[in-house]
Amino acid sequence: MKKDWVEKLKNKGIGKVSLFERSLFEKDFLRLYKRKVDTKRVKEDEPIPIAGVCIPMKSKFFVDVHGKFYICEKLNDFKSFGSLNTGINYDKIYSFYEYYYNLTVRECGKCWAKRLCQLCFLSIVREGKVDLEKRMEECERMRNKIKEDLVDYMEILEKNPKAFDYMKGITIS
Numbered sequence: 445m446k447k448d449w450v451e452k453l454k455n456k457g458i459g460k461v462s463l464f465e466r467s468l469f470e471k472d473f474l475r476l477y478k479r480k481v482d483t484k485r486v487k488e489d490e491p492i493p494i495a496g497v498c499i500p501m502k503s504k505f506f507v508d509v510h511g512k513f514y515i516c517e518k519l520n521d522f523k524s525f526g527s528l529n530t531g532i533n534y535d536k537i538y539s540f541y542e543y544y545y546n547l548t549v550r551e552c553g554k555c556w557a558k559r560l561c562q563l564c565f566l567s568i569v570r571e572g573k574v575d576l577e578k579r580m581e582e583c584e585r586m587r588n589k590i591k592e593d594l595v596d597y598m599e600i601l602e603k604n605p606k607a608f609d610y611m612k613g614i615t616i617s
């Protein structure tokens with residue numbers, strides 16, 4: 445189905461794409477179209493701020509039926525960062541963030557996909573525990589996905605250079 449969307453954008457433009465198809469695939473290309481273009485030369489292994497992760501308890505917030513606080517609903521079997529009785533534990537959030545940063549900074553610094561990667565805390569958690577093998581699998585999956593999206597994106601633009609112009613007016617929050 446994604447191939448259909450790609451072909452339509454190449455040959456006919458966004459006007460021929462259904463809203464359903466847009467809802468499924470548009471965000472992948474929007475991410476590329478709206479990517480931050482940094483003209484400064486960055487050394488190959490220079491660390492950059494971690495992308496993909498939200499700011500815990502700011503972007504999302506999940507409260508379970510026992511009143512415990514979690515980063516999000518997908519991580520409700522992982523660390524709780526406070527509760528209705530005790531409030532938000534900012535120290536715990538800070539040390540988890542720091543732990544995640546130290547865990548990922550070296551690998552991500554060397555990775556070609558670092559500016560487009562969307563992996564988040566969820567990528568290191570399996571069945572409620574930190575699992576670094578899962579992280580490696582997720583990295584592989586993410587890099588393959590970005591590679592495929594980049595190929596599609598460039599093929600569309602080669603055939604139809606104005607295909608993504610309509611995205612200028614779209615704001616990502």
Ligand code: SF4
Binds near residue numbers: 552553556561586587
């Ligand atoms: S794919 Fe993995 S190593 Fe590469 S930037 Fe994303 S999280 Fe880091």
